[in-house]
Structures are given as structure tokens and as C-alpha cells.
Amino acid sequence: MINIEKMKKEWFGNVKGDTLSGIVVALALIPEAIAFSIIAGVDPMVGLYAAFCIAVVIAFIGGRPGMISGATGAMALLMITLVADHGLEYLLAATILTGIIQLLFGVFKLASFMKFVPRSVMIGFVNALAILIFTSQLQHFVGETWVMYALVALTLAIIYILPRFSKAVPSTLVAIIVVTGLAITMNFGVRTVGDMGALTQALPVFALPNIPLNFETLLIIFPYSLALAIVGLLESLLTASIVDDMTDTDSNKNKESRGQGIANMVTGCFGGMAGCAMIGQSVINVKSGGSGRLSSLVAGVFLMFLIIVLGGVVVQIPLAALAGVMIMVSIGTFDWSSLRNIHKFPRTDSAVMVVTVGTVVYTHDLAKGVLAGVVLSAIFFAWKVSKVRVENWLNDTGDVRTYEIHGQLFFASVTDFLDQVDYEENVRKIILDISNAHLWDDSAIGAIDKIEHKLQQRGVKFEIKGMNQESSELMNRIGGLSRASGH
Amino acid sequence: MFKHLLLAIDGSDHSMRAAEKAVNLASLQDNSKIELLYVVAGNKSKSDVLQYGDSDAASLKRKEMLVPFVEKIEQAGVEYDTTILHGSSGAAESIIEHANKGAYDALVIGSRGLGTVQTMVLGSVSHKVMKHVKAPVLMVK
Numbered sequence: 141m142i143n144i145e146k147m148k149k150e151w152f153g154n155v156k157g158d159t160l161s162g163i164v165v166a167l168a169l170i171p172e173a174i175a176f177s178i179i180a181g182v183d184p185m186v187g188l189y190a191a192f193c194i195a196v197v198i199a200f201i202g203g204r205p206g207m208i209s210g211a212t213g214a215m216a217l218l219m220i221t222l223v224a225d226h227g228l229e230y231l232l233a234a235t236i237l238t239g240i241i242q243l244l245f246g247v248f249k250l251a252s253f254m255k256f257v258p259r260s261v262m263i264g265f266v267n268a269l270a271i272l273i274f275t276s277q278l279q280h281f282v283g284e285t286w287v288m289y290a291l292v293a294l295t296l297a298i299i300y301i302l303p304r305f306s307k308a309v310p311s312t313l314v315a316i317i318v319v320t321g322l323a324i325t326m327n328f329g330v331r332t333v334g335d336m337g338a339l340t341q342a343l344p345v346f347a348l349p350n351i352p353l354n355f356e357t358l359l360i361i362f363p364y365s366l367a368l369a370i371v372g373l374l375e376s377l378l379t380a381s382i383v384d385d386m387t388d389t390d391s392n393k394n395k396e397s398r399g400q401g402i403a404n405m406v407t408g409c410f411g412g413m414a415g416c417a418m419i420g421q422s423v424i425n426v427k428s429g430g431s432g433r434l435s436s437l438v439a440g441v442f443l444m445f446l447i448i449v450l451g452g453v454v455v456q457i458p459l460a461a462l463a464g465v466m467i468m469v470s471i472g473t474f475d476w477s478s479l480r481n482i483h484k485f486p487r488t489d490s491a492v493m494v495v496t497v498g499t500v501v502y503t504h505d506l507a508k509g510v511l512a513g514v515v516l517s518a519i520f521f522a523w524k525v526s527k528v529r530v531e532n533w534l535n536d537t538g539d540v541r542t543y544e545i546h547g548q549l550f551f552a553s554v555t556d557f558l559d560q561v562d563y564e565e566n567v568r569k570i571i572l573d574i575s576n577a578h579l580w581d582d583s584a585i586g587a588i589d590k591i592e593h594k595l596q597q598r599g600v601k602f603e604i605k606g607m608n609q610e611s612s613e614l615m616n617r618i619g620g621l622s623r624a625s626g627h
Numbered sequence: 628m629f630k631h632l633l634l635a636i637d638g639s640d641h642s643m644r645a646a647e648k649a650v651n652l653a654s655l656q657d658n659s660k661i662e663l664l665y666v667v668a669g670n671k672s673k674s675d676v677l678q679y680g681d682s683d684a685a686s687l688k689r690k691e692m693l694v695p696f697v698e699k700i701e702q703a704g705v706e707y708d709t710t711i712l713h714g715s716s717g718a719a720e721s722i723i724e725h726a727n728k729g730a731y732d733a734l735v736i737g738s739r740g741l742g743t744v745q746t747m748v749l750g751s752v753s754h755k756v757m758k759h760v761k762a763p764v765l766m767v768k
Contacts (some may be wrong), residue, residue, distance in 0.1 A: 255680075259677065259679070262677055263677050264740050266677065377637050377674070378677075381676045381680075382672050382673050382676045382682075384677065384681070384682035385667065385672040385676050385682035385685055385686075385713065386667070386713055387713060388682075388711075388713040423670070423673060427715070435651075475673070475674055475677050476674075477674040478674075478677070478678075481678075527655065563720070589734045
């Protein structure tokens with residue numbers, strides 16, 4: 141009963157708001173889906189089918205009602221070389237495999253692993269994504285006349301100035317209509333969507349990718365699928381958190397991972413490219429009043445409807461208008477507050493962010509950037525926690541020295557710690573106060589054994605004070621072993 | 628007269644000064660009440676989630692941000708409650724809608740806040756609020 145109630149609320153709790161916002165999102169999705177297809181190097185239909193399939197599937201099985209998923213820039217950027225080297229069929233196969241990986245991720249409840257991606261890496265991720273989307277547009281300007289620049293400028297002007305007067309219609313849509321109208325009537329002869337590939341005014345049909353099903357194929361697509369799966373989940377779960385925050389509600393991240401997986405598997409079977417949740421579109425959806433599952437369904441269905449009805453007009457959209465929209469997307473994706481606050485972050489966090497961005501811009505691969513960022517953060521973290529502070533003092537009678545240790549004792553920090561203990565000092569007893577320390581591993585226990593051993597040789601008494609429970613359990617387990625085996 | 632005040636804040640120094648004035652105004656008579664309003668506009672959600680990790684962490688940070696304001700009101704012994712609005716298209720629109728929906732004797736707001744653009748003369752939020760809120764507005768410089 142509770143489930144039916146919940147489902148009813150998620151679907152029909154906000155029918156008017158969801159329907160209207162879904163339409164707004166569909167209008168905003170079309171230019172983006174086409175532009176992302178062009179980035180990936182495939183026909184516009186591949187991105188449009190992806191947007192349709194993913195939005196519709198996610199409406200039913202996603203974990204975050206009100207979130208919009210579709211073809212995205214982050215995913216498109218990862219596919220470029222696969223499409224260029226092997227073609228569309230391999231992309232579709234990679235899309236299905238991406239879905240399978242994401243589904244497994246969700247089934248095994250690995251969404252919580254995303255916490256190992258530090259926030260500075262996520263900030264670097266979105267900033268790098270913004271930069272790549274921007275630079276991907278530069279190729280459209282090569283060898284173009286001033287007309288191209290003027291049209292892009294006009295598109296951007298409409299996008300940013302119109303909302304000051306009216307927010308009733310999405311300004312990107314108005315910009316595209318105006319610029320397309322201008323290009324058609326004035327006969328500028330600029331390149332259009334039609335020049336980038338055909339637009340079929342038909343629903344997607346089910347077809348498995350036409351590829352040899354062998355190990356070699358798997359070797360080709362697996363690295364791409366893995367990168368797509370990770371980047372897709374990263375952006376989807378980030379978007380889910382943003383929608384959580386905007387709606388002040390909670391969502392099921394593992395369900396979302398499974399949903400993204402199934403959506404990509406379906407998309408791959410219907411001729412669409414891999415996609416994920418879209419930050420920008422989801423923000424537009426919530427701002428426009430959408431919060432339920434219906435908004436995503438309406439967005440997907442209305443998008444397909446528009447393409448079938450208006451496909452003939454869509455092919456006449458000049459690339460200049462799309463480039464303008466993409467520049468807007470890139471500006472909107474970039475986390476500007478991270479630039480404003482960069483001096484406030486710890487220096488290591490800023491370094492991680494810059495390295496993440498640098499790696500992505502250099503390799504054109506968001507997955508590699510995230511990996512570099514995570515590794516660097518882990519190194520910084522180990523470096524930071526490996527700093528142990530040791531205070532020591534003699535007692536009043538001058539024959540007992542106490543070492544008080546602050547910090548984490550583990551393989552990276554023990555040498556630092558051992559260096560600060562003076563074994564040769566002429567005292568009767570040495571006390572090791574570890575009430576402010578934590579023993580983490582074999583090396584930590586080994587270090588304490590070593591001190592004890594050395595002091596025993598010199599006949600100095602040794603006492604450990606203030607061991608916490610976890611540390612003493614570890615000591616009993618490992619310490620017992622190492623002593624028994626004669627270490 | 629001014630018994631039920633709406634105090635819109637964004638955590639800036641200006642809004643702290645606005646809070647002081649709101650407390651002064653409310654202290655003029657007994658049984659007055661201040662509603663503390665903070666708006667998380669759409670893009671703020673994005674940058675907060677990026678900066679703090681997830682929605683829960685971001686909410687916690689916002690509550691921390693409200694603490695000095697709440698303390699100020701508590702010290703004066705004025706009754707209060709807090710409202711945090713999410714998911715709006717803009718801070719100004721949300722403040723205006725919320726203010727016009729309730730029965731407030733006045734809205735108290737800082738002249739400009741944390742927004743960096745358009746702060747030359749008057750914050751854009753305060754400007755819109757001045758224009759569209761029906762209740763009297765006390766804008767604190």
C-alpha cells in the first residue's frame with residue numbers, strides 16, 4: 141500500500157508543474173542532444189534517440205524523480221575516438237556494455253564508493269567538462285566568415301538578455317528560432333544541422349548492434365564502456381544530490397545507478413548513444429516547477445514528437461546557433477564559485493582541482509582526470525595524516541620520560557615517529573602516551589614492538605598509556621602474532 | 628505595529644546588520660515575532676553540493692550559517708522561527724512570493740548581499756524586493 145501511495149505521489153503529485161516543465165526541458169534538450177551528437181561525431185538522430193530513450197526509461201525506473209537524463213557532453217566527449225576509429229555500431233555496443241556495468245554497480249550497491257571521489261575532484265570534473273564543451277565548439281569557427289561569429293553572438297545575446305524581460309519561454313529556444321529564421325530568410329549559406337547528418341523523422345526501432353561478438357570486440361569497447369560507466373554515474377549521482385538539495389528531499393542512489401544502467405542498455409538497443417543525468421537540464425526542470433517522474437516522461441515524449449513533426453525545420457538550424465547554445469551550456473556548467481573561492485580552499489584541494497582539470501584538458505578524457513585527481517588526493521591525504529606530532533617531557537625526578545603522540549600511526553607515518561624517540565637517554569622508564577593516537581596497521585604495531593625491544597635491551601622500563609579499544613584489539617591480534625613468531 | 632517581521636538574509640555582513648535592526652524593531656513591543664528566511668536558489672544548490680559533497684552536508688552548513696542570526700534574536704528574547712526555501716529560480720522571486728503570501732508587518736533586508744554582479748549601487752535582489760513586496764520594506768545599509 142505504502143509503495144502504491146509513494147508511486148502515485150512520484151508520478152501524479154505535481155501533474156501541472158511536471159507537464160509544463162517537461163515541455164520546457166524538451167525544447168531545451170533538442171539543441172543540446174544534436175550538439176552532443178556532433179561532438180561525438182555521429183548523426184544528430186543518435187543523440188536525439190538517446191535523449192528520448194533515456195528520459196523515458198529513467199522516468200519509470202530512476203531513483204531520483206524530477207531529474208532529467210539524456211545524451212550529455214561528458215559522455216559524448218568520451219566517445220569521440222571510439223566513433224572515429226570503429227564507427228557507430230561499436231558505440232552502440234559500448235553503450236549497452238556501459239549499461240551493464242552501471243547496472244552491476246547499482247545491484248552491488250557501490251554508489252557509496254562515490255564518496256572516495258573527493259569534492260575537489262568533482263569540482264575539477266565539472267570545470268574540465270565546461271572547458272571541453274567550449275573547446276569542442278572552436279572547430280566550427282575554423283574557416284568561417286564574420287557571419288558565423290555574428291550569429292553566435294546574436295544567439296548568446298538572446299539567451300542571456302531575454303530572461304530579463306520574460307521567463308515564459310526558454311530563451312535558448314527563442315534564440316534558435318530567431319537565428320534559424322534569419323539564416324533561412326537572409327540565405328547566409330552557413331552550415332546547418334543537415335550538413336552534419338540526416339534526421340530521420342521516425343521512432344527509434346529495436347536492433348542489436350551489428351558487430352562481431354568476440355573477445356576482440358570486447359577489448360575494443362571495454363575501456364570506453366568502463367570510462368563511460370564511471371563518468372556517467374559520477375555525473376548522475378552528483379546531479380541527484382543537486383536535485384535532492386533543490387527539492388529538499390532524499391533519493392535512492394543505488395536505484396539511480398541501476399536505472400542509469402538499464403536506460404543505457406535500452407538506448408544502445410534503439411540506436412542511441414550512452415548518456416547520463418544532466419545537471420543543467422535538471423536545474424531547469426526544477427526551476428520550471430518540475431519535481432516528479434512525469435516531468436522526465438513528458439520531456440522525452442515531447443522531444444520525439446517535435447522531431448517527428450518538425451524534423452524538416454530542425455535540419456535547417458545553423459551550427460552557429462548550436463555553438464551559441466553550447467557556449468551557454470559550458471558557461472553554465474563551470475563552477476564559477478570555485479574560482480572566486482579558490483584562495484579559501486586548502487592549497488592541496490586547489491592543487492587536486494587544477495591537476496584534474498589539467499589532466500582532462502590534456503588527455504580529453506574525463507575518466508583519466510578523475511583518476512588522476514583521486515590518486516593525487518589519496519597521496520595528499522596520506523601525506524597529511526602521516527604527520528605525527530610527538531611531545532615529550534621528563535618527570536620532576538628526572539628519571540621517567542613521557543612521549544605523547546598525536547596523530548595516526550600507520551605505514552607512512554611510523555618512520556617519522558620512530559625518529560623522534562631517543563633510545564639512548566639515561567632514564568629509568570619511558571612512557572608512551574597514545575591516547576591521542578590511533579594504531580592502524582602492522583607497521584604501527586611493529587614500531588611499538590621495536591621501541592619496546594630496544595628499551596628492553598638497555599634495561600629501560602616501558603609502558604603504554606591510553607590505547608583506544610580498536611588499537612588494542614589490533615595490538616592483541618598482530619602484536620601477539622609477531623611476538624610469537626619471534627619478530 | 629511591527630509585530631510580525633520577515634527577515635530575509637543571505638549570510639552577508641549586510642544581512643547581519645539587517646538582523647540587528649529587525650531585532651531592534653521587534654523589541655519595541657511585546658510578543659513580536661521574527662521569521663528568518665533564507666533562500667537556496669537553484670544555482671546555489673549546485674555550487675553548495677559541489678563544495679560540501681551532498682545535500683545533507685550543504686544543509687548542515689546552512690544551519691551553521693544561520694546560528695549567529697538566531698543567537699542575536701534569542702539574546703533579545705524575541706520569538707522567532709526559520710524558513711529555508713529550496714529550488715526557486717531566483718532568490719528575489721522566492722522572497723517576494725513568500726512575503727506576499729504571509730501576513731507580515733514588514734520585511735527587513737540588507738541593501739546588498741553576497742551577489743557580486745550588480746552591486747554597484749543596490750543589490751539586484753533588494754531592488755526587486757523593494758519593487759514587488761506589498762508589505763513595508765526596511766532596507767538596511
